[in-house]
Amino acid sequence: MPTLSLMPPEFRVARDDNKCIKCLACVRQCGFDAQQYDAEDDRLYAIDANCVNCQRCVSICPAGALTIYKNPPPMRPNAHWTEGHLRNIVKQAETGGVLLTGMGNDQPFPTYFDRLLLNASQVTNPSIDPLREPMELRTYLGSRVEPVTLEECRDKTRTPLVPIETPIMFSAMSYGSISHEAFASLARAAKAFGTLFNTGEGGLPEDLYEYADHAVVQVASGRFGVHAGYLNAGRVIEIKIGQGAKPGIGGHLPGEKITAPVAETRMIPEGTDALSPAPHHDIYSIEDLKQLIFTLKEATRYQKPVSVKISAVHNVAAIASGIARAGADIIAIDGFRGGTGAAPTMIRDHVGIPIELAIAAVDQRLREEGIRNRVSLVAAGGFRSSADVVKAIALGADAVYIATAALIALGCHLCQKCYTGKCSWGIATQDPYRSRRLNPEIGAERLYNLLRGWSHEIKEMLGGMGINSIESLRGNRLHLRGVGLNEVELKLLGVKHAGEAM
Amino acid sequence: MLREGDYRVPSGCAISGFINKDGRRVDGSAIIQSIALMQERSNGLGGGFAAYGIYPEYKDYYALHLLFEDKLSRNLVEELIKDNFYIEAEDRIPTRHVRSIGKAPLLWRYFVTPRLSKIEESKETEADFMTRLVMRINDSVNGAYVVSSGKNMGAFKGVGYPEDIGEFFRLDEYQAYTWIAHGRFPTNTPGWWGGAHPFTLLDWSVVHNGEISSYGANRRFLEMYGYKMTLQTDTEVVAYAIDLLVRRHKLPLELAARVLAAPLWQVIDRLPAAERDLYTRLRVVYGSLLLNGPFSIIVGFSGGLMALNDRIKLRPLVAAFHGATLYVASEEAAIREICPDVERVWYPQGGEPVIGRLEEESQCRLSA
C-alpha cells in the first residue's frame, strides 16, 4: 500500500454536537469502525475513510444528530471520466486487484419498466374495486399440460403445480451470503404470505426445515447442501445456471463467512472457501441439463417441479426454448439488474441484458413454438415496485422473484458492501454481533408488509384495467404502451406506443 | 380510417336468442321483434343474426356465407373454394331493399363439401381443414370475409340497426330452431359489415355484449394454437376459445364455460377434492382463456345454445322458459315482447352457463 492514498474519503460524517447526547449508539452500531469514542476525553469522532454510507448510525441515533454527506469528487470527473471510473482506477492502482462490489448493476442503462405505461378502464367496461370484489393473484407454477381430461385428473404421478398467493417470490439468497436471521425472515414471510423463498446455493439450515414447504431449493454448480432430504423437503427444485449480476461467473464465498452452522448446512469444512464453479461440471450442453433435470425428478419421484434459472443474455429466447424442451417446469430469468452478494464490478455492470426485453423475447418465442404452457416463466432482476411486477407479467412472466427489494425491506441501505461481510444491518454478515440486529420476527413482518402492499397495489392496477385475476394480465401486452421507445424496442417488447389505439 | 381487424374494437350491445328444444322451426320475425325492442342498446352501427336449421336441404354441406367488397376479391375466393371444395350450390344471398341500409357489399353463399384429396394432403381433420381455410380467406384475401361456415346454419349481419338488417336479409323467409341476434353499439366508428355480430366459426356463432379486458392474454394464447384474430374483436376470441376447448380439446361445453368464466379460487378451494382438482387444473391450464371483464354472450351451435355471463356478472343476462323454448336476452322485456306468458324467468348467476339443447328425438329428426 502506498502511504499516501490519492483517494480521499467518499463520505463525510457530520455530527451535530448540539444534539448529540453521547449515548454511543453510533459507535456500537457502525459495522465499519467509522464511528469512534475517546473515553478519556469523552469525545465522539468519525473516521470518514471507513464510512460506506450505510446509514446505520444515522438511523439508530436517537437524537438525530448525524448526517452523512457525499464528499465532492476527488478529481475532476467529466461525462466520460465519471467519478466511479476515477475512483476505481485509483483503487486498482493502489491494490492491483479485481474490483469487487455487491448488490445490482447501478449504471445508467435504460430501465424499460420506466418506459412502459399501464392501461385502465373508462366507460366501456367498469374498473373493479378490489375492496369490494374478489381480486385473484394466485398463480400456479409448473408445467401446464393440456388438454385437460377427466382421466388425467386422477393421475397422482403427475408433477403437482405449486400455487403462490401472489406472483412475487423471494429470489435466491444463500445462507452464508446472508445471515441466518435474514434467511429466516424470508422463510417466515414466504410461509405467512403463501409464497416461496429460495434457498440459494447454500442449502437449507436444519432449523428452517419447517419452512421447506415454501422453499425453492437450489442446486447450483457447487452443490452445497444438496442431499436427498433437501430435495424432497423443498416445494420446487431450482437448477441455478446463471445469475443476472454475474452471468458466466461462478461464486466465491470466503472462508470467514463459513462459520460452523454455515459449514454444516453447506456440508463443507468450517472456514474453507466455498467455490461455485462458473459452469456445472456435469452440464456442458442442453442434453446434460436434461439429464440433471430428470435426475432430480427421479430423486423426488416427479413430485417437485424443476426450475432452471439462467441469466438474461443475448440468446436468452433460444436458450429458454431449449430448457423448456429439456423438461424444465419453470424457467427463471435473471436480468442484468439482478443483485449479488459479491461480483466483479466489471461483470456486474457490463454483462447481460434487461429483464424486460428478455421476458418479452422468451415469452414470444415460447408462444411461437406453442410451448409456452409447458413452462412457467419467472422474471427476476431489479424489481422495484408493484408496477414493475405488473409490467413484467403483462410482458409474459408468470411471476417474479424479488431480492434487492426484500433486502431493502429488511433494512438494507444499498451501500453495496455485502462482500465485506461487515453489513451493519445484520443482513450480509455472519458475525453474530451484527446479524442479531435483524430480529427475524420483525424482518418477516416487514417482508410480509411489503408483499401485502405490493399485492394490494397489483390488485388496484388489475381492477383499474377491469380484470380480477392475474392470469388475465399474463402476456396481455395490450395493457402496456411504450413511451419514448424506438421501433425496435417496441417490436421486441411487443407493445404499441402510447397514443396508439388498441 | 382503420376498420375492424386493423385495431381492437370494444363495444357495448344488445343480445337475444332462443331455442325450440322440440326442434320446431320458426321464422325470423320473432327474433327481429325481440332485438328491435332493445334498440337503445344499439347505435345503428351493426346488427346480425345466426339461425340454425335453415338449410335442411343442404344440411350435409358447409354453408359458406361470404361478403365481398369487390369483384376481384370474389374471384380470388371462388378460385380458392373451387380448389378445395366441391360446390353443391351457390347463389346470391337474397335481400330486399331497406331504406336505412346503405351500400351493402356483395353477399354470396356456397354450399360446399371439401375435396377429400385436399384434406388428406393437409393431414388435418376436416374441421381443422375448414378452420384453416376460413382463416386464410379472412386473413389473406383483401375485401373478402367469411360470415359463416357451418352446416345447416347461417349468419346474417351488416351495418345498421338489427331490425333493419333482419328485414334486409328477409329473415322472415327462413325457418330455424335456434335464432340468436345482436344489436351493436361499438365505441369506435365505423361499423363494417364483417365486423358486425354474430361472429362464427364452423358451427359456432357468438353474439356478445361487453368488453373483455383480458383480450390480449386470450388472443396470444389462442394464437399458439393457430387461430388468427383477423377482426380483433372480443367475439372472435370467444368463438375461437370455445372451438379450441370443445372441438379440439374435447371438453364438455359446461366445463368450457368454467374456463371462460372460471369460478373464483375461494369457490374452488371449497369444492370436494375431485372437483377441486379438476377445476384447479382447468384454471391453471386454461387460465389465459379466462374472459376477464364484463360480458354476456350467447353461443349458438349445432343443436343447441349457451348463454353465459362473466363471473361477477357485470353485464345483464336474463333467461326464461316457455314450453320447450328457452329464451335468453340482455333484458327481460326483450323476451316478454315475443313471449308474454313465460313460465319461468331467472337471472343466471355470473359464470353459470345456461344451456339449451335439442331434445334427442328432435335432434334425430332434424339431422335425418
Added chain:
Amino acid sequence: MKKVYARPAYCMNCHLCEVNCIVAHSRSRDLFRAYKRENLRGTARVIVEERLPLSVAVQCRHCDDPRCVAGCISGAMVKDPETGIVYCQEDKCVGCWTCVAGCPYGAIRPGEKNGRPVPLKCDLCREADEPACVAGCPNRALVFEERRAGA
C-alpha cells in the same frame, strides 16, 4: 404479572433502552432536556451488559420476595400489592444502599437526583401502559408480557 423480559438473541447492544429509560424518568420527558439540562446521562434504570457479541439488558425482576424491599431501612422500597411492581418512594430514600447489596441480579445502582439519593432501578414505568425501554427497543429484544412460572 407482566414483566420485561430480555431476549438476548435480538439484543443488538444499541443501549437505546437506557436512553429511553432516562427520558421516561426525566422531569421534562424530553431527550435533549433530559441529557443536556437535567444531566441525566448515566442514570438509566436498565443496564445493558455486554459480553460481545452478546449483550443483554438487565433490569429488576420484581421478585416475589424482594431483597431490596426486605433490606430497605426506611420503608421507601415497596412492592405494590396490586401490580407486583417493586419501586422506590424516592422521597423516603436515605441512600443507605442496602438494596444495592440485596439485589441478586445487580439491577439496582446507587444514584442521585437533585442532590438526593435515588436507587436506580426499574419501576416498569408505573404510570405508562408499556415501559419505555420496551416501547423503544428497535429490535424487540425486550418484551413486556405475562409469563407463567416455569414457562
Added chain:
Amino acid sequence: MNYVIIGNSVAAVNAVAGIRDYDREGSITIVSAENYYAYGRPLISYWLEKRVQDQDMPYRPQEFYAQNNVCVLLGRRAVKLDPEACQVHLDNGEKLPYDRLLLATGGRPFVPPIEGLTPANYFTFINYDDVRRLQAAAIPGREAVILGAGPTGLKAMESLVQRGVKVTLVELADRLWAPALDPEAGALVAGFLQDNGVNLYLNDTLTSVYREADGRLHLELKSGRELQADILVMAIGVRPNVELLEGLPGVTINRGVVVGPDLGIGLPGIYAAGDVVAGSPPLLPHAAIQGKIAGRNMAGARETYLPLPPYNALGFLGLHIISIGNSVANEGYEVLTEVDPAALVYRKLVLKDNRLAGVLLINKIDHRAGIYRQLLEEGLEVAPFKDALLRPDFGLLSLPETIWRQKLAE
C-alpha cells in the same frame, strides 16, 4: 386464628405481611413497648442530622395496620409469657390469649458496668427516644465521645458530626468496625475519619466517668488517657430481649433464643424473629426476612429460614461501605483486591474453595454488590469466571450462560 406479636419493628411488620399472605381473616395484635408505630431503626441517625423528618420515620404508612386488620397496643409491655395457658401478660395486668405468638422483641444496648456510669450521664443510640433525647444535647461546638466504633457508633458519629459536634471514637479493638473491616480497610477508613476531624482511639476503652462541676463529663480510658466531653454515647453492642423466655422449659437461650428451621422456639405456636434470635446478625434485612417467614409459618406455611450470612451497607460522611459475609478474612483464604488509597477505594473478595466467602467494598459500590452477595449465599463456584469478578464489566453475563439465562427469565 388469633395472632399476637410482641414487638413492633421490622420483624413484626414483616410478620404481619407474612401472616396475611396466607390468612386474610385471623386477628392480629401487636404489643409495642415503644409509643410509635414501626419505624426503620437505622433512620434515627438520619433523623438526628435532619435528613429525615418525623413524618418520614414510619416504616409503613398508617393505613398498613388498618388494611391488614392489625390491632396495635402502643406503649404496652409484655411482662410474662404463659405457654400453658397460651397467654401473654401485659404490664397493665391484662392477659392476652393467643393461638400463635411471635417474639420480635429485638435487643437493647449493652452497657457494661463502668465506674461512675449512670443512665444520667450517657446516651444510647438505638431507638427514636434515644435520638430525641440526644437532639437537645447535640449542639454545635460541643464534644462527644462515642464508645464503640461499629455501625451504631459510626452512624452516631456521623449524625453528631453533621450537627457540628466534635466527635471522638473510642474502640476496644485494634480497628474500626472490626467484624467487617480488615486492618487495611480499617486503616483506610480511620484515615478518612481523621481527615474529617474525628478523633479515634483504638485498643482502648472507658474505665471511669464522672461529671465535673461545670457539668461536663470527665472520662478516663484504659490507656490512661483522659477526655473531656459533653456527650457520652454507649454503642458497644446489643443484647437480645429474652426476658419473657427465661426459665421456660423447652426453650434454649444462647444470648438470643434458639430457633428451629421454621423459626419456632420449641414451644407450641411460638415463633421468634429478628434480633432476639440467637446467632442471627442484628441486621435489618435478616429481621425482615425472618419476620416474613415466621409470619407465614404462623399462618400455616412450612417455610424454612436458612441462616443468611450477614450483609450490611453503611455510609457515613459520604463514604459508603458494603460488607458481606466474612469480609475480614485473609489468612487461609484466597483474596482478590482492587485498592486505590488515593480514591479511598478498597474492593476485596474473599474466596474459599473457589466460592465467595466475603466481600468488602469501600467507596466504589455498585450494582455488582448484589450479584456478589447472591453468589456468596448460593455458594456458586466462581472458578470459571474468577478473573472477571473484579473487572469493571463484571455482571450477570459473566456467570455461566445457563445461570444468567435462568435469572433473566425469572
